[in-house]
Amino acid sequence: MYNVKNFINGKLISNSSEKSDIIDPSTGEKIGEVFFANETDFREALQSSQKAQNSWSKVTPLRRSRILSKFKSLIEENIEVLAKAVSLEHGKTLEDAKGSVIRGLEVVEFATGIPHLLKGEYSADVGTEIDSWSIRQPLGITAGITPFNFPAMVPMWMFPISIACGNSFILKPSEKNPSCSIKLAELFIEAGLPPGVFNVVHGSKSIVDRIIGSKDISSVSFVGSTPVAKYIYSESAKNNKRVQALGGAKNHLVVMPDANIGQAVDGIIGAAFGSAGERCMAVSVVVAVGNIADELLENITNKAQNLKVAPWIDETSEMGPLISSAHKAKVVNFIESGIKDGAKLVLDGRNIKIQGYENGFFLGPTIFDKVKKGMSIYENEIFGPVLSLVRVNNFEEAIELINNHSYGNGSSIYTSNGVTSREFTANCKIGMVGVNVPIPVPMAFHSFGGWKQSLFGDHSMHGMEGIRFYTKLKTVTSKWPKGNISHPEFKMPTN
Numbered sequence: 001m002y003n004v005k006n007f008i009n010g011k012l013i014s015n016s017s018e019k020s021d022i023i024d025p026s027t028g029e030k031i032g033e034v035f036f037a038n039e040t041d042f043r044e045a046l047q048s049s050q051k052a053q054n055s056w057s058k059v060t061p062l063r064r065s066r067i068l069s070k071f072k073s074l075i076e077e078n079i080e081v082l083a084k085a086v087s088l089e090h091g092k093t094l095e096d097a098k099g100s101v102i103r104g105l106e107v108v109e110f111a112t113g114i115p116h117l118l119k120g121e122y123s124a125d126v127g128t129e130i131d132s133w134s135i136r137q138p139l140g141i142t143a144g145i146t147p148f149n150f151p152a153m154v155p156m157w158m159f160p161i162s163i164a165c166g167n168s169f170i171l172k173p174s175e176k177n178p179s180c181s182i183k184l185a186e187l188f189i190e191a192g193l194p195p196g197v198f199n200v201v202h203g204s205k206s207i208v209d210r211i212i213g214s215k216d217i218s219s220v221s222f223v224g225s226t227p228v229a230k231y232i233y234s235e236s237a238k239n240n241k242r243v244q245a246l247g248g249a250k251n252h253l254v255v256m257p258d259a260n261i262g263q264a265v266d267g268i269i270g271a272a273f274g275s276a277g278e279r280c281m282a283v284s285v286v287v288a289v290g291n292i293a294d295e296l297l298e299n300i301t302n303k304a305q306n307l308k309v310a311p312w313i314d315e316t317s318e319m320g321p322l323i324s325s326a327h328k329a330k331v332v333n334f335i336e337s338g339i340k341d342g343a344k345l346v347l348d349g350r351n352i353k354i355q356g357y358e359n360g361f362f363l364g365p366t367i368f369d370k371v372k373k374g375m376s377i378y379e380n381e382i383f384g385p386v387l388s389l390v391r392v393n394n395f396e397e398a399i400e401l402i403n404n405h406s407y408g409n410g411s412s413i414y415t416s417n418g419v420t421s422r423e424f425t426a427n428c429k430i431g432m433v434g435v436n437v438p439i440p441v442p443m444a445f446h447s448f449g450g451w452k453q454s455l456f457g458d459h460s461m462h463g464m465e466g467i468r469f470y471t472k473l474k475t476v477t478s479k480w481p482k483g484n485i486s487h488p489e490f491k492m493p494t495n
Contacts, residue, residue, distance in 0.1 A: 004034040004178045006041050006202055007185040009048035010195025015040040020175045020204075025091035025321040026311035028359035034178045037201035042210050045170055045199040049141045050216060052196030053168035057138050061115040064164055068112045071160075071191035075105050078187060082180055086152055087312035089177030091320040091361070092275045094312050097152075104156030106444040107462045111164040117467050118165065127493060130479045136471035138166030139218035139242065143211045145232065146181075147224045148174035148323050149278040149383075155181055157448065158221045161466040163197055167218075171200045172211060176323055178202055212236050219469065221461070222246065223280070225381070226407075226453050233456035244469055245456040246449060248381035249280045249409030253438060254287045254398045254424070255296055259414035260436075265299045267414065267438030268387070273307060273319050273365045277385040280454075281410050281432070281439045284382060285371070286389045287398045293391045297369055300387070301347050304365040311357055321361040322384060328361045331384035335366055338377040338388075343368040349385060373401070381407065395420060403429045408451030410440050431455065 004022070005012040016038035024031045037045070056064075075082070083097035090097070111117075120134035144158040151173060159169040173181040178200075185200050201207055211217060212235045219242040222232045226247030233245040253271065255264045271283035288296050310317035322328045332350055339345055349364025363385055371378050371388035378388055392398050402411055412434030413424045421435045431450035434440030442448050442463065449460025459469040 001030070002032040004032060004182060004202070006035065006037045006045070007182050007200040008041060008045045009052075009199070010189050012182070013041065013044070022089060022176070022178070023324065024088060025323055026313075026357055026360045028325065028361065031088070032179075034175050034202050036175070036203040037207055039210075042201060042207065045201050046141065046214060046216050048196035049168040049170055049199055052194050053138070053140060053166075056163075056168060056194060056197050057166040059166070061118050061164075061166075064166070065112050065114050067192040068108060068114070068160060068164055071188050071193070072105060072108045072112060074187040074191055075101070075108065075184075078183070079105075082152055082183055085179045085183060086177065087320075089179060090148065090151060090323060091312060092278075093317045093320055094315070096275055097312070100150050100153040103441070103444075104150075104153040107156050108160045110444040110462065111160040114164040117464070118471070126477070127479075129481070130477060132475065132477045135474045135476065136165070136467070137474055139470060139472060140167060141170065141217045142167045142219045142221070142470060143170045143172070143217050144221040145172045145208055145211065145224070146174060146222075148176040149275065149280075151177045151180040152184070154223050155184065157223075157461045157466075159198060161462060162470040163193070165467065165470040167470055168197045169199070170211065170217070171198070172203065172207055173200065175202055175204060208232070209235075212241070213239060215239065218242060220245070221469075223461075229456050242469065243457040244449075244459045244461060246280070246461065247454050247456065248407055249282075249450065249454055250285060250379075250381055250405055250407040251281060251283050251410045251412075252285045252287050252398075252402045252405070253283045253411070254289060254395075254402075254413040254415075255292055256395065256413065256415040256417065256420060257290045257292045258416045258420075259292070260416065261292070261296060261299060263436065264414040265296070265303060267412075267436075268300055269303050269307070271438035272387040273304065273385045276319055276322050276363070278323060278383055279439075281441050282383075283412070283438055284386065284388060285378065286387060287401060288389055288391050289395060289398055290393065293389065297346065297367075297389055300389075301367055304367060304387075305347055307365055309352055309362055309364055310354060311360065319365070319385065322363055323361065325361055327383070328363055331363060331382055331386060334377055334380070334382045334384070335386060338368050338371070338375060338386075341375040341377070342370075343372075343375055343377060343388070344370045373404075379406070395423070399424070399427055403427075406453045409454035410434070410450065412436075412438055412440055431460070
């Protein structure tokens with residue numbers, strides 16, 4: 001048993017008795033408690049954020065970069081510790097957890113280039129003896145609300161860039177797995193970050209509403225479900241906040257008849273069932289084009305039924321449990337609705353039992369065939385190891401299917417034809433697209449974000465979109481007259 005407190009002004013504190021259990025998803029047993037922030041805690045976080053930001057914003061970008069570089073080194077030294085914290089509280093395999101830490105680390109690495117990334121534009125002689133240039137300046141206090149599925153990576157999509165830009169940052173991680181965020185905050189302080197620049201507060205909807213309603217917080221970043229993303233976007237806008245709210249997904253992977261079927265199957269298996277399907281970029285729909293469907297389904301099913309489902313402490317595990325009993329029940333309900341709606345259940349993962357872990361939240365790989373538009377398992381984000389196969393006659397039907405879905409996060413195509421690939425990337429209405437790549441998550445120096453109901457706000461995350469989101473643009477126009485102005489001008493200045 002252990003306790004997780006709030007991290008405010010460089011210290012672990014809690015003024016509240018309200019708390020929530022931390023459950024090991026592999027065993028179903030309580031392993032710790034997380035203390036929620038109350039009004040006093042939140043006020044202290046705001047005050048320390050404001051005070052710290054006033055001085056942090058005056059620290060040169062080069063000095064900020066050096067602290068971020070030290071932070072990067074400390075993360076590298078502690079990858080095993082951070083990954084184990086993720087695996088213990090989330091349930092994903094240790095190698096998957098390590099990979100998620102590294103993908104977050106890459107954003108820290110990108111943010112170390114902040115002296116270059118904050119450079120503005122300069123134009124001499126925009127008018128007679130007049131020069132103009134742009135400056136990017138910090139917003140102030142920024143906040144992030146992050147999900148349970150990536151307790152290391154998603155926070156690091158946000159706070160390193162915000163802090164590099166001169167802001168302070170308040171993080172509200174998922175209460176289901178809060179330990180990794182605290183360890184990251186402690187490492188950042190060890191790297192030389194002044195106390196108060198990065199605070200971590202725990203809680204449920206009440207703390208989210210405090211963040212949204214605070215007049216002192218300039219922006220909110222969020223990753224989670226579409227209903228919550230919509231709520232955060234609309235409520236934050238009422239309080240004049242800048243918002244990037246990433247919602248749900250229903251990612252389609254198209255397999256053309258000319259595809260390398262072995263590569264396609266391997267990509268589908270990892271993308272559909274890795275991390276037990278609890279990824280916003282998980283492949284949940286395979287679109288089989290033409291006569292490839294039967295062969296494709298047979299190969300996917302054969303591989304899926306041989307996946308090793310086990311707790312993370314088993315080094316041979318390929319897929320762990322779902323995050324909670326309630327979430328497992330939700331995914332099971334989707335499976336039952338798929339059967340009721342007439343989809344063909346090819347592989348059923350509901351009855352999996354693991355000796356010694358009977359109370360864990362395990363669910364085996366599940367595959368449906370002959371899934372159609374309108375079915376609940378097709379229209380909704382399941383967020384579990386459930387794969388739907390949809391059969392279409394041709395490429396045009398595949399594109400139409402993808403473009404008519406309400407979500408637009410990611411989509412991929414497997415093909416050997418460059419013309420087909422080009423048409424797919426140009427015409428699918430999706431934010432992130434892969435060609436012979438199952439999970440098209442951009443690297444840190446590009447930006448992550450979907451279209452349609454998958455993103456609310458004007459900015460994606462990390463990359464240059466992150467720099468733009470966490471800064472305000474100021475344009476300066478300057479003239480140094482050589483002599484006295486002889487008369488006032490009453491017309492619009494021109495060149």
